[in-house]
Amino acid sequence: MKTYLLAGFGGALAGLLLTTQLAGPLIAQEASKNASVYEQLELFGNVFERVRQDYVEQADDRELIEAAINGMLTSLDPHSSFLSSDDYADMQTQTRGSFGGLGIEVSMEEGLVKVIAPMDGTPAAEAGVLAGDFITHVNGESLMSLTLDEAVDKMRGPVGSDITITILRQGETEPFDLTMTRDTIRLTVVRTRTEGGAIVLRVTTFNDETLSTLETELAKAVEEAGGIDRITGFVLDLRNNPGGLLDQAISVSDAFLDKGEIVSTRGRHEEDTERWNAEAGDLAQGKPMVVLINGGSASASEIVAGALQDQRRAIVVGERSFGKGSVQTVMPVTADSAIRLTTARYYTPSGRSIQALGISPDIVVAQPRAQLGPQTAETEEEDANTPRSASSFNRSEADLRGALNNDSITDDQKRQIEAEMEAAEASAALREEDYQLAYAVDILKGLSAVAYDADQVPAAAKPAVTGEGSGTGGAPVSELAPEAGGTDAAPVEAAPAAPAAEGEDAPEPRPATE
Missing domain, CATH: 2.30.42.10 (PDZ domain)
Known part of the structure; x- marks a missing residue:
């Protein structure tokens, strides 16, 4: 019996020693880490007191502390910051119209x-x-x-x-x-007009009013045009749209998609990942769509453009977008102040992060820059042949000091993205040599972007059937063609959606893509 007791006691003692040996260093490491934090906080307190006592002028304590907090946040990335009472009130006003x-x-x-x-x-x-x-x-x-x-x-x-x-x-x-x-x-968040049978939807920002205004203005424009059958397609103009609220970007994307993933956000921890999927219902009723973007299209605009591009619902035309692929959450810290903190990166349906890269258009079309002041024939010729400045003024997220790196893609994927952009730019350059050929190439690119398939076109609608000498007796195309409504896009299947986000009434921090 004594042998068993001694053996049991020895085993327990060995286990205790082993646990102590393994846990001891971990506990010591954590304690050392906490001690370092407390030392740094003590350093801050010492500096704060020195400023209060010895600075040449009387300093306001609250302003000093708010400046220190803001310095801490702005050191993280260009979009994190402290919102004082005035800034917080201004932000709430701007997102409301x-x-x-x-x-x-x-x-x-x-x-x-x-x-x-x-x-x-x-x-x-x-x-x-x-x-x-x-x-x-x-x-x-x-x-x-x-x-x-x-x-x-x-x-x-x-x-x-x-x-x-x-x-x-x-x-x-x-x-x-x-x-x-x-x-x-x-803010006039949505304006509409009709150009050549197409309805142009100009969206200037993503605030609380964007989706409801878009629905109203689109319906009004379709009615004024004589019904959806009289519409050739829709142009969603997101140029110079700096972004706004994440939930509005999701809702606007959903308005033109019947199914498939819209966007996903991934935070620091795996459990922070969220996905949003489209629900049935397309405001454009399957009509062709083009999305216009440029270097001023940022954040929420890029979410919409990326979703419609990846789901092959729209052709993206214009210039590379700003490249802000992060999500900021506004978190109240007192009754009248808050912090804006970068809490996640967002990814388009294909799984790409556009952080510091931007959305590359399917068809690159550069807008001629506006000229300031009268131009003579001599100055026009001079400007055409020589640059007016040797300086370079970049204007993308990647050029912001402290911008987050895009470490979610491999070097091969980055090279592929750059190669695709170079190909699109080469196509744009072709317009200078042979505009008609370049236009033909761009049409093919556009049809490819929306998953066009010639087999989807009914035989009765093809020129070989409806044209002269086709054996139809010259019957009008409208009598032979199928009912109008456009072809359905072929969205990519998406993974199941994560649990729904908090509702509008919940007092939880609201994510924004500002």
């Missing part, structure tokens, strides 16, 4: 205020501010060394007051001034 100012979406790059996109119908857009412009001065005062919030405050003022901003623009050899009048910015 109206606010005062010039009407530009801006970011900070290399100490300069950079225009992501001017908003349609605003003082900035009417004065000629373009995406990619740098604002160096306001009313003659330099914005260098100011924070983004401080620079924005300089541009704010009473409605009706004049403001002069100094612009640095690619293609211009020197800065120039633009004068405009501050106004209350009432």
Whole structure:
């Protein structure tokens, strides 16, 4: 019996020693890590007290702490920041439809205020501010060394007051001034018009009103055109749309898709992954679609363009988009302040992250840049042959200081993306040599992008049947063709959706793609 007891005691003791040997270092490591954190917090407290006591002027405690918090967040990436009570109120106002100012979406790059996109119908857009412009001065005062919030405050003022901003623009050899009048910015989130049988849907931002306004305006445009059968297709214009709310981007994508994945977001932990799938119902009723994008199309705009492109529901035309593939969540931290924190990257249905890469259009079409001031024949010829500036002004997410890397793709995948973009740019260059041939190539690319198949066209609708001498007696095409409504797209099958996100009424932090 003593032998068994001794053996049992020895085993227990060995197990205890083994556990201590394994757990001891882990516990010590965690304790050391916590001690380091506390030491750093103590350092912050010491510096804070030194500033309070010895700074040349009396400093406001709250401003010091808020500046320290903002510095911590802005060091992470260009889109994380602290929202003071005023900033938080402004953000809530902007996502609800109206606010005062010039009407530009801006970011900070290399100490300069950079225009992501001017908003349609605003003082900035009417004065000629373009995406990619740098604002160096306001009313003659330099914005260098100011924070983004401080620079924005300089541009704010009473409605009706004049403001002069100094612009640095690619293609211009020197800065120039633009004068405009501050106004209350009432966002017209969706505008429609009809061009050549196609309905153009101009979406300027993604706020609380975007989907409902889109549905209303689209229905009104279809009715004014004489019904869906009279429509050749839809153009969804997302150029210079800087983004907005994630849920609105998902809803707008869903409005044109019958099924398939729209977007997925992946956070730091695997359990943070969420997927959103489309539900049946297509506002365009299967009609062909084209999405227009450019370098000012960012965030939520890229989600919509990527979803419709990957699901082969639309042809994407224009220029490479901004490349902001991260999601920010606004988290209240007090009753009147919050933090905007990058919490996830988003991925298009094919699984690609566009962070710092952007959406590459199926057909590259560069818009001629607007010319400032009168042009003579001599200056036009000179501008055509020589660049007006040797400077390069990049305007993408990848160029922002501290931007997140796109480590979700392999080198081979990145090379493939770059090769596809080069091929599209080569096709664009072909227009200079043989525009008709380039147009034919672009049509084929477009048909391929929406999964067009010639076998889907009924024999009665083909020119060989309906044309002269085809044996139909010259019957009108409309009598032989099938009922109008367009061909259905062939969306990619998606994985099952994750549990639904919190509803609008829930007081949880709301993700945004600003």
